[in-house]
Amino acid sequence: MPRSAAVALANVDLNLLVILRELLRERNVTRAAERVGVTQPAASAALARLRRHFDDDLLERTRGGFVLSPLGRRLAVQIEPLCLGLERFFAPEEPFRPEVSEHEFTVMTTDYVLAAMGEALSRTVHDAAPGVRLHVPVVKGRLPADLPETLRTLDGIISAPKAEFKVDELCGQELFRDSWVCVVDAANPVSDRIGLADLERLPWVIPNHPDAQYPASSPLAPLLAMLGSRPRVAVRVDSYAATPWFVAGTDRVAVMQGRLAAGFADRPDLRIVPCPGNPPPIVEVFWWHRLRSGDAAHTWLRSMLDSASRSLRPGP
Numbered sequence: 001m002p003r004s005a006a007v008a009l010a011n012v013d014l015n016l017l018v019i020l021r022e023l024l025r026e027r028n029v030t031r032a033a034e035r036v037g038v039t040q041p042a043a044s045a046a047l048a049r050l051r052r053h054f055d056d057d058l059l060e061r062t063r064g065g066f067v068l069s070p071l072g073r074r075l076a077v078q079i080e081p082l083c084l085g086l087e088r089f090f091a092p093e094e095p096f097r098p099e100v101s102e103h104e105f106t107v108m109t110t111d112y113v114l115a116a117m118g119e120a121l122s123r124t125v126h127d128a129a130p131g132v133r134l135h136v137p138v139v140k141g142r143l144p145a146d147l148p149e150t151l152r153t154l155d156g157i158i159s160a161p162k163a164e165f166k167v168d169e170l171c172g173q174e175l176f177r178d179s180w181v182c183v184v185d186a187a188n189p190v191s192d193r194i195g196l197a198d199l200e201r202l203p204w205v206i207p208n209h210p211d212a213q214y215p216a217s218s219p220l221a222p223l224l225a226m227l228g229s230r231p232r233v234a235v236r237v238d239s240y241a242a243t244p245w246f247v248a249g250t251d252r253v254a255v256m257q258g259r260l261a262a263g264f265a266d267r268p269d270l271r272i273v274p275c276p277g278n279p280p281p282i283v284e285v286f287w288w289h290r291l292r293s294g295d296a297a298h299t300w301l302r303s304m305l306d307s308a309s310r311s312l313r314p315g316p
Contacts, residue, residue: 023047155301194276
């Protein structure tokens with residue numbers, strides 16, 4: 001390291017990294033102070049020092065609370081692997097003991113996966129390790145663009161297989177499968193044996209897509225290829241679970257996951273019918289960075305995910 005860089009690093013209080021990480025995570029000075037175990041004035045003073053160092057507000061006040069500045073968003077991505085590396089560097093090598101651990105795992109997924117297995121995962125982890133914490137960012141729209149880099153900062157992502165996951169740096173563990181169904185209003189005259197022609201004719205409700213067209217990478221791509229025209233999109237909503245709300249009382253149709261639709265099966269104003277065209281099953285996989293494969297805590301997390309999803313898998 002050049003002498004100038006060494007001097008610059010020596011002049012930085014590395015304790016500020018800890019409070020910076022929590023400030024960027026929480027976007028709230030009081031909560032960040034609680035997470036670090038310092039007073040609110042001490043956290044405010046640290047934020048002031050960080051703002052002077054970076055010559056940037058980092059956290060910008062809005063009517064709804066604080067938001068990250070553009071620099072703050074970049075630092076939020078960079079600081080997680082940095083702090084994780086420092087923690088591993090300075091921490092003594094001790095066996096992971098889930099029954100007494102207070103480790104926090106961060107797993108990104110969709111509201112559909114949470115509906116399917118979120119409660120089972122919560123109970124499984126709590127029963128085995130009541131002190132372990134879970135942080136579950138919910139995906140809205142697209143997954144992060146650089147998945148290998150994102151998975152350096154997370155413990156994993158639960159998602160259907162995509163080409164972006166199939167790289168050497170990443171590993172995957174299948175959790176469960178599901179099938180596609182169609183949801184229509186109970187008064188919709190369409191038959192219970194809904195056909196491809198009906199899907200071409202009816203307006204659609206589609207979840208978690210940033211534009212009005214299904215992309216080629218959609219899990220429904222094989223079904224869409226059977227249609228003579230692209231779906232006529234009436235509603236786009238950034239939630240799988242909210243999809244039926246925009247079907248009830250209309251002539252719209254939604255093609256959605258069977259396990260999620262089953263949660264609405266008791267509603268008299270909706271009908272769930274088989275999806276035409278025999279589309280391929282939905283496959284949900286837990287993805288993680290290969291660097292975490294040998295970590296004892298992460299190995300334990302994968303076993304918890306396996307246990308929580310076991311009831312969703314077919315028996316022998």
